[in-house]
Amino acid sequence: QVQLQESGPGLVKPSQTLSLTCTVSGDSISSGGYYWSWIRQHPGKGLEWIGYIYYSGSTYYSPSLKSRVSMSLDTSKNQFSLKLSSVTAADTAVYYCARDGQSKNYYVLDVWGQGTTVTVSS
Amino acid sequence: EIVLTQSPATLSLSPGERATLSCRASQSVSSYLAWYQQISGQAPRLLIYGASNRATGIPARFSGSGSGTDFTLTISSLEPEDFAVYYCQQRSNWPITFGQGTRLEIK
Numbered sequence: 001q002v003q004l005q006e007s008g009p010g011l012v013k014p015s016q017t018l019s020l021t022c023t024v025s026g027d028s029i030s031s032g033g034y035y036w037s038w039i040r041q042h043p044g045k046g047l048e049w050i051g052y053i054y055y056s057g058s059t060y061y062s063p064s065l066k067s068r069v070s071m072s073l074d075t076s077k078n079q080f081s082l083k084l085s086s087v088t089a090a091d092t093a094v095y096y097c098a099r100d101g102q103s104k105n106y107y108v109l110d111v112w113g114q115g116t117t118v119t120v121s122s
Numbered sequence: 123e124i125v126l127t128q129s130p131a132t133l134s135l136s137p138g139e140r141a142t143l144s145c146r147a148s149q150s151v152s153s154y155l156a157w158y159q160q161i162s163g164q165a166p167r168l169l170i171y172g173a174s175n176r177a178t179g180i181p182a183r184f185s186g187s188g189s190g191t192d193f194t195l196t197i198s199s200l201e202p203e204d205f206a207v208y209y210c211q212q213r214s215n216w217p218i219t220f221g222q223g224t225r226l227e228i229k
Contacts, residue, residue: 037218046209046220046221046222046223047158047166047209047211047220047223048220049217049218049219049220051217060216060217062217063123063217096165096166103171103172103175103177104171104172104175105172106153106154106156106171106172106175106213107213108156108168108171108177108213109156109158109166109168109211110168110177112165112166112167113165114164114165115165
């Protein structure tokens with residue numbers, strides 16, 4: 001059974017870069033067919049999709065965050081990562097990694113990590 | 123970007139009652155609409171995909187319907203564990219977007 005686990009600093013200073021890693025177990029991120037996504041949830045708010053990285057390394061980022069986001073794969077460690085630069089308090093959120101997999105003809109976020117809370121504060 | 127509007131924002135019902143949640147898209151998403159359940163403090167869980175397909179392990183009391191711009195999630199008879207926040211999500215156009223959520227609370 002596939003499991004995802006986020007890791008990274010829980011506290012980041014304003015203007016610095018937020019860096020998170022998602023470790024995948026039970027499947028290979030390079031096996032193909034999946035998009036590996038990041039989603040965040042501001043305190044008490046709804047879900048915001050940040051972007052994905054495909055097993056090939058291609059990426060797509062939400063236009064609202066595109067200028068500050070980068071994602072990468074480390075196939076040797078079966079991990080994918082998120083970097084968000086120039087953070088402010090508005091980036092304080094729970095960050096989830098998720099697998100975007102195919103069911104019938106539909107791609108869905110079918111496996112999620114438990115989420116990690118990141119606070120931006122000096 | 124496609125905007126998804128969910129209604130009502132909060133729904134107060136009792137166990138055993140039927141729940142009907144709505145999601146409206148700002149433009150057609152065909153059937154590329156999914157529903158997720160989020161219990162407090164937990165990650166979201168996939169319930170419905172392709173507008174009407176139950177995900178693996180999801181009880182039959184959950185059903186989805188609709189296409190184009192109007193979608194419905196129905197819970198036929200509420201169990202205590204169903205009281206949570208529900209989100210719709212579209213994957214018709216990039217970027218992926220979510221509705222703002224409907225909170226289902228115990229009356």
